[in-house]
Amino acid sequence: MSAVSGRSWPAEKYGGMGEEDFRFEQIIIEETVRAGCGCWFNTLHSRLVGPYLQRFGTEEQRERFLPGCVSGETILAIAMTEAGAGSDLAGMGTTVTDQGDHYLLNGSKTFISNGINADLVVVAAKPAGAEKRHDMVLLLVERGMEGFERGRNLKKMGLSAQDTAELFFSNVKVPKANVLGEPGKGFYHLMEGLAEERLISAVGAAANARRAFDMTREYAMQRKMFGSVLSEQQNTQFRMAEMDAEIDLVQTYVDLCVVEHNQGRLTSNMGAKAKMLTTEVEWKMMDLGVQLHGGHGYMDEYPISHMFTDARINRILAGSSEVMRLIIGRDVFSQNYRSLLS
Ligand SMILES: Cc1cc2nc3c(=O)[nH]c(=O)nc-3n(C[C@H](O)[C@H](O)[C@H](O)COP(=O)(O)OP(=O)(O)OC[C@H]3O[C@@H](n4cnc5c(N)ncnc54)[C@H](O)[C@@H]3O)c2cc1C
Missing domain, CATH: 1.20.140.10 (Butyryl-CoA Dehydrogenase, subunit A, domain 3)
Structure with a gap:
């Protein structure tokens, strides 16, 4: 059993709190639930997706994105699930093709929380023709990139305050500067x-x-x-x-x-x-x-x-x-x- 914890909170220079104490997060979650506001994923932006930028982002990416994330101007989402691949993440069909200075992203995702509202989406994809099942690339896909489309806000049994959507990628040109972490190690x-x-x-x-x-x-x-x-x-x-x-x-x-x-x-x-x-x-x-x-x-x-x-x-x-x-x-x-x- 190896420990998998790591620094997650944005440093003060990006506008974050810097100090790392999960009890702050625990209190926020518990009080939000007690106040009856647990019907949307308030931690998704700040605690689930934001930390990927803090942990795996380059200095340039952190400087470019984290201040907007902290102020709330840049809303985050993470897109892993596909219609044919949920629990079996490595079975995904969305692909990236290396084009030198950029990747071409093709495929689609579903059930993505903040899918409608997000300005920046961490998208998981497999290198085209990858031989290893767990080869995966994480890309920072920005609102307005050509070929990036959102589907409808899906109707659900509950959580009506939370948007959940399909995302479509058709030859989206994602610069290499938007690769998050080590290419191939995304999984x-x-x-x-x-x-x-x-x-x-x-x-x-x-x-x-x-x-x-x-x-x-x-x-x-x-x-x-x-x-x-x-x-x-x-x-x-x-x-x-x-x-x-x-x-x-x-x-x-x-x-x-x-x-x-x-x-x-x-x-x-x-x-x-x-x-x-x-x-x-x-x-x-x-x-x-x-x-x-x-x-x-x-x-x-x-x-x-x-x-x-x-x-x-x-x-x-x-x-x-x-x-x-x-x-x-x-x-x-x-x-x-x-x-x-x-
Ligand atoms: C409201 C909502 C919000 C979501 N938000 C996001 C998001 O923001 N980003 C994102 O990427 N995804 C999101 N998801 C997707 C969610 O993570 C998946 O639905 C979940 O991982 C299950 O995948 P699946 O729906 O494909 O079910 P499947 O993987 O098809 O599972 C079907 C059933 O099979 C069972 N099963 C699967 N594998 C095994 C196994 N090996 N052994 C035994 N049983 C097994 C499962 O437990 C389940 O009961 C969201 C889903 C919903 C409904």
């Missing part, structure tokens, strides 16, 4: 950011589960039935007791991961465990929340109804629960295996 660059990306998902999912718990608790305490209140039913107490314990447990694990991350010791195994456990517990809580709200829980005017549909993607996005199990399972049977506390 590994993406992998480096994933442990933190999963921890971000986990922080949000644990906070969201607790919010749904609190909301359901309050509802159960005031909903009258059979001469008493819902909270006095043994079924309600047993099921909420189980959720209270499970949410506390995952929160404790998430907090431990945050400490490990701040020490540069967060591994892909830890990130995967945190994401898998929190999103599964979150989903269990959403389902129970709607159930205990009865028919009201199915109505738009009750927040638990939106939370239910918004949360459904969390077991799929940023690596599905099944992919998390693959990562953890591979580690369990590796030579270097050790459990977190051993």
Whole structure:
């Protein structure tokens, strides 16, 4: 298990905070969820995509792009997924052809968050004719580049505040100055950011589960039935007791991961465990929340109804629960295996 943490925050000279302490990020995510604003990916720009520029960008790229990203004038997105390649990222069909001083980019992406609003998109593509499955190039594709088109804003089950779009690339001429990181190593660059990306998902999912718990608790305490209140039913107490314990447990694990991350010791195994456990517990809580709200829980005017549909993607996005199990399972049977506390 090798640690995969790295410096992520823009330095002060680009307008960033400079200091690296993931607890700032944790507090922002948790408070945003508590305020009921978790229905769009506010960390996507600042914490998922921005760090790629800080980590892998050249000095010239950082100077050119980071100040606009920090001020909010340049909105970021990352485009990996294609209609035929999601979990299996290396199976993508978008290609780049080396033309000397530039690359020609061809292909399409789908389900891209900020796809409509983005000014700068980190696009993953494979060198045309690549022999190695994991050969990949990351390109910084800018709004207005000829041949770069956006499709429609896709209609979704939830997360209506977040734009999600298809992107199309037809002979887009991308200067070599816009290659991010080492050409051919793009797949590994993406992998480096994933442990933190999963921890971000986990922080949000644990906070969201607790919010749904609190909301359901309050509802159960005031909903009258059979001469008493819902909270006095043994079924309600047993099921909420189980959720209270499970949410506390995952929160404790998430907090431990945050400490490990701040020490540069967060591994892909830890990130995967945190994401898998929190999103599964979150989903269990959403389902129970709607159930205990009865028919009201199915109505738009009750927040638990939106939370239910918004949360459904969390077991799929940023690596599905099944992919998390693959990562953890591979580690369990590796030579270097050790459990977190051993
Ligand atoms: C709202 C939304 C926003 C998104 N934002 C972005 C974005 O900004 N950028 C981006 O690049 N992508 C984005 N995505 C794409 C997202 O990352 C993918 O949907 C996700 O990776 C799953 O890929 P897929 O949809 O192709 O499903 P598939 O990979 O086809 O998976 C289908 C099912 O098979 C399971 N599965 C896959 N592989 C295995 C395996 N080896 N063993 C067992 N089971 C397996 C999966 O867990 C899943 O249950 C977004 C998606 C949504 C819905």
